[in-house]
Amino acid sequence: MDDDLDRVLTAVGPRLRALRRARGVTLADLAEATGISASTLSRLESGRRRPNLELLLPLARAHGVPLDELVGAPPTGDPRVHFRPVRRHGMTFLALSRRPGGTQAFKMIIPGALHDVVPEPKTHEGHEWLYVLDGRLRLVLGEQDIVLTPGEAAEFDTRVPHWLGAADPGPVEVLILFGPQGERAHVKART
Incomplete structure (x- = not known):
């Protein structure tokens, strides 16, 4: 052999x-x-x-x-990029885009086990849009403490102190768009 x-x-x-x-x-x-x-x-x-x-x-x-x-097979030369989930602070992030310098898209999964964590809001440059796919998301944004459910969205300047977590023991799945400071969503049509 x-x-x-x-x-x-x-x-x-x-x-x-x-x-x-x-x-x-x-x-x-x-x-x-x-x-x-x-x-x-x-x-x-x-x-x-x-x-x-x-x-x-x-x-x-x-x-x-x-x-x-x-x-553990060696790579076969497939030219496609295979995104791997990244775990940070107990949460799983899956990059859905890789556009350098532009808006980035992520799917984030927050385990329900983290629902009783004490929020520690952070700030950074940028603008964020959230859309809850499943579960109940707790969003602490400045002085506000909001629970978002599936189908609800939020948009905010990330210079405002913010924190995301599970609102209860169930897991939460969220789509996140993160863009550079000053970049905002452009709505082309409304129903």
Whole structure:
């Protein structure tokens, strides 16, 4: 077996273990979801069993990840940009655009576990537009403490102290447009 293939296969076990543990799944749970015995899964994770497609395909499906991610396949030269979520302060941000210097679009997911965090409003240069997709968003904006629900939007100058969080134990999904100072939304039509 060539060294590159051997290196890829050797790295699969630790990658499988890390993925399972990061998701808080037990070997028994994973065995039930995949139909692969817990002992086989344990041997795969420890490197005592070589991975094969019959084992990796159900594992990729159970974890909801592409097979390439399980085996750490090298990039194939795909020219498209694949945005990766970024986690900050317990929240997940997914960049939806990459226009340097212009308006940036993000999807933000705030876990409900953060609903009881004491707000610490911050300021920075720019202008922000929010649209709540799901859940209840708590927006502290200056002296105002507002709860926005799905379908509601807010627009504000980010030099005003502001803070975003979950209003209750449920998660919140928000679309955010952030633009440089002075840039405002231009409405072309109203119904």
